[in-house]
Amino acid sequence: MTDIPERPATRDRERTRQAIITAAGQLLQTRGMRFSLADVATAAQVSKSGLLHHFPNRDALLVAxxxxxxxxxxxxxxxxxxxxxxxxxxxxxxxxxxxxxxxxxxxxxxxxxxxxxxxxxxxxxxxxxxxxxxxxxxxxxxxxxxxxxxxxxxxxxxxxxxxxxxxxxxxxxxxxxxxxxxxxxxxxx
Structure with a gap:
């Protein structure tokens, strides 16, 4: 019997939102305003569409x-x-x-x-x-x-x-x- 790799637990909506905000804040501190939504999605370990589900644009994310x-x-x-x-x-x-x-x-x-x-x-x-x-x-x-x-x-x-x-x-x-x-x-x- 082979071991099936465990899938990472899915995040609930608020934890995902918070992960995106945290990732954007960290990028802001390390890069200033020089980062994209794709960079944030990668850092937060979410898809870009997942990010856009929470924040429709970069300005909305930065406000958050x-x-x-x-x-x-x-x-x-x-x-x-x-x-x-x-x-x-x-x-x-x-x-x-x-x-x-x-x-x-x-x-x-x-x-x-x-x-x-x-x-x-x-x-x-x-x-x-x-x-x-x-x-x-x-x-x-x-x-x-x-x-x-x-x-x-x-x-x-x-x-x-x-x-x-x-x-x-x-x-x-x-x-x-x-x-x-x-x-x-x-x-x-």
């Missing part, structure tokens, strides 16, 4: 990638926000913790935008990014620190995340720890 990135990033920041801290700057400290070495997912998700020059030319992506920027402005305004300090800390943490995401040797582990500690201190009221 950005929407997923925004949701993932917010979730990562929230996971690094200590709800027991009952003082101003709690959310901002979670933002710093997530981006300054606390969450590889947050760093990679944040970096997605650094590698995707031109993605905001897609109107729906631009609208998602605008709405997300406004969400963060409002959330950090409610966080209770002066806006100028909050913005400076936020953008410094994003700079650290950018350095970490590129794998640069520009920032050492000691410098990262020192910067993270300083930013967390500045995020106190």
């Amino acid at each position: 990638v950005v929407d997923h990135a925004i949701t993932t990033f917010r979730s990562e920041v929230m996971q690094h926000t200590d709800i027991a801290e009952n003082r101003s700057g709690k959310l901002l400290r979670g933002y710093v913790r997530a981006l300054c070495g606390g969450s590889q997912d947050a760093i990679q998700t944040f970096a997605l935008f650094a590698y995707s020059a031109g993605i905001e030319e897609i109107a729906d992506v631009a609208e998602l990014v605008r709405a997300d920027a406004e969400w963060w402005r409002e959330a950090l305004r409610k966080d209770g620190l002066p806006p100028a300090r909050s913005h400076a800390i936020r953008f410094a943490a994003e700079g650290v995340a950018g350095a970490l995401a590129t794998g640069t040797i520009y920032i050492t582990d000691d410098e990262l720890a020192m910067t993270r500690t300083e930013l967390l201190g500045l995020a106190e009221s």
Whole structure:
């Protein structure tokens, strides 16, 4: 009796959709906007027609990638926000913790935008990014620190995340720890 090779388990609809979004996000990080739907289908291990079943065109796929990135990033920041801290700057400290070495997912998700020059030319992506920027402005305004300090800390943490995401040797582990500690201190009221 010969062994019949097992066929890979078929994915359900949502897992397939998520595999496509993940593959497109990875290609976006490694190639920028220089990839095709066929490249995404190959990376996601689906047929191109299977991909098109979920996303009718490249723009629709990129909108889904950005929407997923925004949701993932917010979730990562929230996971690094200590709800027991009952003082101003709690959310901002979670933002710093997530981006300054606390969450590889947050760093990679944040970096997605650094590698995707031109993605905001897609109107729906631009609208998602605008709405997300406004969400963060409002959330950090409610966080209770002066806006100028909050913005400076936020953008410094994003700079650290950018350095970490590129794998640069520009920032050492000691410098990262020192910067993270300083930013967390500045995020106190």
